[in-house]
Structures are given as C-alpha cells and as structure tokens.
Amino acid sequence: MKEASEDLETRFHKLMEKLKEHQFRFTPQRIAVLRALVFSDIHPSVEDVFHQVREQFPTTSIATVYKTVALLKDLGEILELGFPDMSNRYDARKPYPHPHVICLRCRKIIDPELERVPELEREIRHKTGFLILSHRVDFFGICPECQQSESL
Amino acid sequence: MKEASEDLETRFHKLMEKLKEHQFRFTPQRIAVLRALVFSDIHPSVEDVFHQVREQFPTTSIATVYKTVALLKDLGEILELGFPDMSNRYDARKPYPHPHVICLRCRKIIDPELERVPELEREIRHKTGFLILSHRVDFFGICPECQQSESL
DNA sequence: TCTCAACAGAAAATCATTATCATGTAGAAT
C-alpha cells in the first residue's frame, strides 16, 4: 500500500487538469475542496469537506463546497452517494459506480473488492431487457471494530 | 400470473392483521393508503399514494399518508427506497431488501428475479468482516419500452 | 497594470419530510 498516497496525488492532479481543460479558475478554496475530497478516506460529506477546508481558509462558505462538488458531478469526476436518512457522501477517487459497505454504527463507508457485480448486471440485462447505465450496490451492517465495542 | 392479484389481497389482509395486532384503528383513510400501497405496481411515492387516496377521500391530507407510511416502516412492513434526486418510493408487497431496476426515462421501478445477491453478501462478509444487516442493490437504465420510443 | 467574466460568501429559497396542535371520530364501555 506504499503507492496509495502517490495515487492520490495523481488523482488530485487529474482533477486539476480537468478543471484547466474546461477553463475553470484555480481559486484557493476550490483547490482546498479538491484536496479534501481526494485525500479523505471516509467518503466525506459536504460538511466534512467544509470543516476540513475551513482549517486553512476560515472564511469559506459551505455554498462554495456545494458548488465545487456540483462542478465535479457535472464533469463526471465524483460519485455521489445519497441516503434517505443522512447527508450525501462522496467518492472523488473512484467516480464510477462501485459497491460500498456502510457501518450503521460509526457511519464508516468502505470500498470492498467485489468481482461479481458485472455478472449481476449481465443477468439483469438478460432478464429485464433494460439498457443498464449505472448501479448502486450498498451493504449495511456493523464493521469489525464496532462489533468489538458492541460486545462489552 | 393469475394468482398475482390474489396474492395482493392476501398481502393487504396481512397488513390489516398487523394493524389489528398492534391495536391501531381502522380509519377509511388508513385503509385506502394501505390499498393504494399494496395494489400499486410502480413502487409509488407518497405523492402517488396521496393522489390515489384523494380520488376516494378528497379531504385527505398528505400528512396522513406520510404518517401511515411511517407506521408501516415501524412495523417493518414496507421497504423504503430513498433517492438523492427524487422523492422516496415504497414497496409494501416485499418489505425485505431486494434488488431493483429503475428506468431513468419514465421512472418505472421493477423487481427483477436475481439469484446472485446472497452470494454477493457472503463475499462481502468474508472480505470485510462486516456483520451484514441489509442491502440496497439498484440498477439504473432505460426500460425496453423507453428504448423503443427513444429510437424514433 | 487593467479588465471583466467567473467566483466566493452571505443570505434567501426550495422541497421533501417531520412535527405540532386543534378538531374529529373509531371503537370500547355503558
């Protein structure tokens, strides 16, 4: 896992490139939002990013964070995970659909390695005739850490 | 598929039973909401149910529909499908987690027959150590009907 | 340095959902 943080730098620069391509400006706040999004490993909420950015730029408005996230959504460079009972969470590292595992206790969200989703998609296509464009595969439960602390 | 509508009657009466067990009252509005929920085949929104119920009881408030849906949620007799960009949809026929296929054009939601989800869950358990309690498996795309009308 | 469209920040608007509360009524007791 030595290369993980290098990958994050790469990803960050990919996003900067994308902004340049589309002639969006590089403001300090925008760059800080990108950094916070890419370098967070918790699938952060807008609020999470907001707090992170505020440490460096205390006058930042939460609207600015929302706007940058919307921008990335338009560019297809961020995956939005909406929930009925909590605020949206974001994955700017992997903007394409992929499965998630969510701890109901500590709200941690992780990316599991799963090979079976494409098969599932093929099965759906075959059985329903739908043209499938994206998906959302989430499992909810209790993470190993929370299972420990629960059994006290 | 002859028995499908009979199953719906059965399901409806199951819900009525459940209300009786828990000593909730049988009001005309509440019964109409149950009917609308069970007999709709589109995974209706609260608004959908509201309009349906209004045809029979024009003074019904949308708050009443929300409250009955909340009641069924508490009883574990309805499945809530939340979306970030549209209002919640409900399945009162199958209150347990199951996969869905959603048309992005006409917003139709169907229940596909899939066998692979339990395997997926086992894979998750094994790879992450999570205790899995529920899931959400949605595929988004274009239904066969909308594919037809799109290619004009 | 100058210019100006794009941006940041503050505040208001939106919208689905939930909460509040006065009035009405289901259903049990009389």
Added chain:
DNA sequence: ATTCTACATGATAATGATTTTCTGTTGAGA
C-alpha cells in the same frame, strides 16, 4: 343507541440538506 376518550386526521409550521440569488471580489489573460 349514547357516551367517552385516546388516537387519528388535516391544516399548518418547522426542519434540514441542498440550491439559488445577489453583490462584492479576484484569477488570469491582454
């Protein structure tokens, strides 16, 4: 059938995450 009352309805207000609006500011090209 009548009465009683706890629960339900319906109208309205509150909520909270997100979006929009507006005004002053600024990134970046000329």
